[in-house]
Amino acid sequence: MSAATVSRALNGRSTVDPVLAARVREAARRLGYRPNGVARSLRRQVTDVLALIITDVSNPFFTAITRGVEDVAQSKGLSVLLCNSDEDPGKESTYLHVAEQEQVAGVILAPHRAGSDVAHLRRASIPMVIIDRPLGEPVDSVMVRSRDGAQTATNHLIDAGWTRPACITGPEDAWTAQERLEGYLEAVRGHGELDELWVHAPFRQQGGMSGAARLLDGPEPPDALFVANAQMALGVLEEVRRRGLRVGVDLGVITFDDAPWSPFVSPPMSVVAQPAYDIGAQAAELLMERVKGAAPETPRHLWLSTMLIVRESSRRHGAG
Amino acid sequence: MSAATVSRALNGRSTVDPVLAARVREAARRLGYRPNGVARSLRRQVTDVLALIITDVSNPFFTAITRGVEDVAQSKGLSVLLCNSDEDPGKESTYLHVAEQEQVAGVILAPHRAGSDVAHLRRASIPMVIIDRPLGEPVDSVMVRSRDGAQTATNHLIDAGWTRPACITGPEDAWTAQERLEGYLEAVRGHGELDELWVHAPFRQQGGMSGAARLLDGPEPPDALFVANAQMALGVLEEVRRRGLRVGVDLGVITFDDAPWSPFVSPPMSVVAQPAYDIGAQAAELLMERVKGAAPETPRHLWLSTMLIVRESSRRHGAG
DNA sequence: CTGAAAGCGCTAACAG
DNA sequence: CTGTTAGCGCTTTCAG
Numbered sequence: 001m002s003a004a005t006v007s008r009a010l011n012g013r014s015t016v017d018p019v020l021a022a023r024v025r026e027a028a029r030r031l032g033y034r035p036n037g038v039a040r041s042l043r044r045q046v047t048d049v050l051a052l053i054i055t056d057v058s059n060p061f062f063t064a065i066t067r068g069v070e071d072v073a074q075s076k077g078l079s080v081l082l083c084n085s086d087e088d089p090g091k092e093s094t095y096l097h098v099a100e101q102e103q104v105a106g107v108i109l110a111p112h113r114a115g116s117d118v119a120h121l122r123r124a125s126i127p128m129v130i131i132d133r134p135l136g137e138p139v140d141s142v143m144v145r146s147r148d149g150a151q152t153a154t155n156h157l158i159d160a161g162w163t164r165p166a167c168i169t170g171p172e173d174a175w176t177a178q179e180r181l182e183g184y185l186e187a188v189r190g191h192g193e194l195d196e197l198w199v200h201a202p203f204r205q206q207g208g209m210s211g212a213a214r215l216l217d218g219p220e221p222p223d224a225l226f227v228a229n230a231q232m233a234l235g236v237l238e239e240v241r242r243r244g245l246r247v248g249v250d251l252g253v254i255t256f257d258d259a260p261w262s263p264f265v266s267p268p269m270s271v272v273a274q275p276a277y278d279i280g281a282q283a284a285e286l287l288m289e290r291v292k293g294a295a296p297e298t299p300r301h302l303w304l305s306t307m308l309i310v311r312e313s314s315r316r317h318g319a320g
Numbered sequence: 321m322s323a324a325t326v327s328r329a330l331n332g333r334s335t336v337d338p339v340l341a342a343r344v345r346e347a348a349r350r351l352g353y354r355p356n357g358v359a360r361s362l363r364r365q366v367t368d369v370l371a372l373i374i375t376d377v378s379n380p381f382f383t384a385i386t387r388g389v390e391d392v393a394q395s396k397g398l399s400v401l402l403c404n405s406d407e408d409p410g411k412e413s414t415y416l417h418v419a420e421q422e423q424v425a426g427v428i429l430a431p432h433r434a435g436s437d438v439a440h441l442r443r444a445s446i447p448m449v450i451i452d453r454p455l456g457e458p459v460d461s462v463m464v465r466s467r468d469g470a471q472t473a474t475n476h477l478i479d480a481g482w483t484r485p486a487c488i489t490g491p492e493d494a495w496t497a498q499e500r501l502e503g504y505l506e507a508v509r510g511h512g513e514l515d516e517l518w519v520h521a522p523f524r525q526q527g528g529m530s531g532a533a534r535l536l537d538g539p540e541p542p543d544a545l546f547v548a549n550a551q552m553a554l555g556v557l558e559e560v561r562r563r564g565l566r567v568g569v570d571l572g573v574i575t576f577d578d579a580p581w582s583p584f585v586s587p588p589m590s591v592v593a594q595p596a597y598d599i600g601a602q603a604a605e606l607l608m609e610r611v612k613g614a615a616p617e618t619p620r621h622l623w624l625s626t627m628l629i630v631r632e633s634s635r636r637h638g639a640g
Numbered sequence: 641c642t643g644a645a646a647g648c649g650c651t652a653a654c655a656g
Numbered sequence: 657c658t659g660t661t662a663g664c665g666c667t668t669t670c671a672g
Binding site for chain 3: 323324327328331355356357358359360361362363364
């Protein structure tokens with residue numbers, strides 16, 4: 001029989017004699033035949049995978065997002081290819097390129113910075129959802145009210161009795177870093193009398209360490225730290241330990257992101273939790289709608305909220 | 321001019337007039353032309369991406385491997401697509417399928433269990449390297465001497481003065497879980513007199529928790545725990561805390577894998593570190609050689625060693 | 641319901 | 657050095 005019929009049979013087209021179709025499937029199975037996906041993609045102009053581009057695979061925030069994306073994608077029969085841009089604009093654009101070239105069904109992108117160039121994707125009309133950091137483009141997005149969370153965290157520090165809260169935030173070109181700094185500043189300003197103390201550093205353990213060192217080496221060091229992500233918090237702990245300082249006594253600490261280990265460090269870390277899984281899940285939902293063409297023309301923007309979880313690191317204990 | 325010439329110019333073939341080539345590139349740039357990767361793959365029968373299939377994105381062991389793979393892949397100009405099989409044979413086979421269909425240049429696979437079906441990949445002659453857990457197939461592999469590491473860890477517990485060491489290992493169908501259990505058993509048997517105490521549980525935080533609970537609820541509970549991975553260790557800590565036990569006093573603990581947070585939990589966790597980054601890097605090197613056809617017919621098998629890092633959780637402190 | 645034919649966009653082989 | 661031709665493996669009109 002003809003290739004066309006085989007194709008139809010294997011793709012479950014209704015316009016084919018059931019018994020013949022069965023025979024085709026049987027033969028295919030026996031021969032171990034597998035359709036060539038590349039050829040199919042070339043013809044169909046689309047694949048059933050989607051790309052998720054994140055800035056750091058080793059950040060639990062992003063792995064939680066990943067799970068959210070995977071769960072909904074899988075429920076719709078799509079696979080997700082994870083791409084780690086590593087906060088590197090070069091890698092990010094390479095992956096954007098790969099996504100375009102592989103003709104993925106859609107992409108979810110956590111952009112490195114606002115300048116990320118998604119023009120090609122748009123031109124190739126590949127549906128897209130932005131997460132975590134906004135892009136100056138009219139596309140769907142799922143963001144978190146970082147600024148509110150930061151403000152809440154800082155206020156909590158002040159309410160707990162700390163008098164010189166400082167902020168260790170991410171790099172200057174990261175929107176989330178700016179927002180968290182803004183939130184901190186709003187809180188501090190809302191209380192008058194307080195100095196504004198902050199440093200920028202990479203969103204890494206090493207960054208937290210150097211940030212803490214710089215702050216603590218200042219002329220009038222802070223007595224509390226609001227840290228912009230969980231990995232940096234580990235670095236802060238490292239530096240604090242090196243100096244023999246006691247968290248909760250000499251220094252209050254609260255951090256963005258509730259990592260699996262947050263309750264178990266010493267002392268248990270107070271955090272502002274982001275709904276990471278939901279970010280992923282919602283972004284995937286938005287994307288799926290667009291992939292199906294079931295979405296409105298105008299971009300949708302979702303804003304999710306953070307949640308304050310107070311443990312020990314931010315409480316003020318007497319010096320013994 | 322002809323499409324062929326354009327193709328040659330854009331691909332930097334030497335057999336094309338330099339000035340013409342420049343003109344082509346200029347025009348392409350101006351028009352924002354991007355070659356269709358799918359068509360190219362169809363023709364070339366290969367892409368410049370490789371797939372890394374791991375069983376758990378949220379396990380720091382695998383993210384460290386990922387970095388190793390990415391670094392060497394990138395140095396050779398390849399991108400890596402990360403696939404999270406989530407310890408689910410179904411997802412694993414889906415990704416294997418995707419890898420085949422997308423005609424990736426090669427795949428690095430951490431198989432769920434020995435039965436993983438890679439026959440199709442082999443038939444499609446896509447180069448492959450297995451990591452972490454062996455497969456009953458003649459393919460390149462990079463493994464860790466888990467058993468030795470487990471034995472070392474258990475001996476360390478015994479040497480530190482703990483008298484009833486137990487083992488919380490992974491699921492029965494995971495080779496690494498078996499090996500770590502074997503190592504524990506060898507150590508225990510080498511000391512005579514000691515009971516053999518162990519449980520299987522999922523390689524997750526929840527698994528560590530339930531495993532610890534089962535052991536601690538036994539008639540003669542252990543006084544020390546060797547835990548088979550870092551995520552389970554968090555669960556153990558959770559359960560131990562719930563019971564008001566003090567690690568290092570009432571209970572000695574040592575775990576596989578040195579996570580970023582291991583030094584910061586309370587008390588600092590003693591570990592058997594796996595050379596995760598190297599696993600990834602070496603696997604990628606093996607794969608690259610095979611992709612280039614520069615590898616011998618016969619499969620290569622690399623075995624890497626673990627390293628014992630003693631911190632506080634495994635030391636025995638007086639109850640005072 | 642099935643077959644023939646065209647073609648997705650590119651590149652390799654072969655002439656010139 | 658360049659153009660022509662063919663074809664990667666599939667799906668989809670369009671006839672029959």
